[in-house]
Amino acid sequence: MSRDPFSLRGKTAVVTGAGANGGIGHAIALGLARAGARLAIADIDAAGLRHTGEELKASGGEHISVLCDIAAPPEVEALFAAVDAWGGGIDVLVNVPFVFPGRARPHEVTLATWDAMFAVNVTGYFLCIRQALPRMLERGGSIINIGSNAGVSALGRGAFVYSCTKGAINMMTRELAVEYAGAGIRTNAILPAQTMTPGLEAHLQNPEFRAGVLPRIIAGLPLGRLMVPEDLVGTAVFLASDASAGVNGVLLPVDGGNLALNASGSYR
């Protein structure tokens, strides 16, 4: 019987930002486990991490949990050392975390904010990738970076630094895809549009955001709805699995058609 190309059975995946808060990393971690992967989950949030670990345990999935700030090199080293000690190597790395402390127009951004956002959203991904690559060199692997539609087209409304960090992730993805294809290591990015996570839900509590920004967001989503974390799961399983063996260096929108839509286009 031929192997299901979408199966992750026998593969080990490291997912950062996997704490159970109803976000994208949480959904992807559970989804990769459902597809059969062994999971090393990491997050800066101890309670969230514990919760995801309990969910993985309840579903019978093999996993380890490691508290880790991806912006702190010793903590990232410790994460990958823990995966080494667990055994089985690493086949998949999914980089998810981000910080976005608040909207600010470009001329109002402090250097401290710029540095703090790049530290997690860009340097954190690099630090994890730098640990994963040597471990994948002999066996191949799949690296999945969570980017954003904001890394491709401009959002305005004070998203300047966030968008710059996501643009950097796109080039990081393409450079890695080219550098390591010969070693059988594929690197791709998933670009979600606005996704109903606790962060977005919090914004929706603000009447000004709900009345002013939400209709604009929905108008930019030809599917006519926000994404939900589960929308990202199938794409992550695909990119992690052998089903995507020829897919490398792709910036794959999961955005309901947002990036396909001309800003002056009509879709109704």
Ligand SMILES: NC(=O)c1ccc[n+]([C@@H]2O[C@H](COP(=O)([O-])OP(=O)(O)OC[C@H]3O[C@@H](n4cnc5c(N)ncnc54)[C@H](O)[C@@H]3O)[C@@H](O)[C@H]2O)c1
């Ligand atoms: N939610 C959206 O609308 C949306 C849209 C486009 C792209 N994205 C991208 O999707 C990814 C996940 O977004 P989300 O909304 O699910 O976020 P989230 O806040 O729900 O999840 C992010 C997780 O990362 C963890 N984290 C934060 N800083 C960390 C650090 N330094 N080290 C380790 N873990 C850390 C958090 O504790 C949290 O569990 C991000 O890269 C984000 O840019 C989200």
